[in-house]
Each structure stands twice: as C-alpha cells, then as structure tokens.
Amino acid sequence: MNDSVTVLYFAGLREQFGRGSETVALSADVLTVKDFLTARRQEDTTFEAVFSRFPRIRVAVNKVMGDLSTPVHNGDEIAFFPPMTGG
Structure with missing residues (x-):
C-alpha cells in the first residue's frame, strides 16, 4: 500500500x-x-500557482500548529490556511 x-x-x-x-x-x-511543499509544487502546477498567491501559509500537522520543519509521516493530516487577522 502506498503511503x-x-x-x-x-x-x-x-x-x-x-x-x-x-x-x-x-x-x-x-x-x-x-x-x-517542495514536492507538491514540482508535481502540480495548480498547487504552485495557489501557494504563490499565499506566501505566508500557516500549517498544522495532526491538529497541532507546526512550521516548515515539522515532521510528516504516513497517515498524517496536514492542514494549510492563510494567516488570520482580527480586530
């Protein structure tokens, strides 16, 4: 089975x-x-285009806030969202 x-x-x-x-x-x-992110940007031109519009993306792995150095494993959930603003 593929990861x-x-x-x-x-x-x-x-x-x-x-x-x-x-x-x-x-x-x-x-x-x-x-x-x-690097792999997806190389594989999918849509992914590259969308993420280029959002240069400051936030990420959570398995519902825990992370950053670019956060480890990724088979079966993980990776959530991407733009920074939130509020007032």
Whole structure:
C-alpha cells in the first residue's frame, strides 16, 4: 500500500483549490512540511500557482500548529490556511 497523507485547505486556499481536502501520495524523500511543499509544487502546477498567491501559509500537522520543519509521516493530516487577522 502506498503511503499517503490527508491534506486540508481552509479559507482562501479552499476557494482557490475548489475543495477542502484531498489524499496525497507521500514519497519516501518527504520528511518535513517543507519537503512536502517542495514536492507538491514540482508535481502540480495548480498547487504552485495557489501557494504563490499565499506566501505566508500557516500549517498544522495532526491538529497541532507546526512550521516548515515539522515532521510528516504516513497517515498524517496536514492542514494549510492563510494567516488570520482580527480586530
């Protein structure tokens, strides 16, 4: 069975992708969120275009806030969302 992760998109990202989630195959060389983003940007031109519009993306792995160095494993849930503003 192939390794995979569930990817969730929130707010403007969901609107841009036209979906709130997807399952993505996880290659063996993906060890961190940064590796995942790099691989997805190379594999999917839509992913590159959308993430270029949102240069400051927030990430959570398994519902815990993370950053680019957060480890990624088979079966993880990776959630991406733009920074929130409030007042």
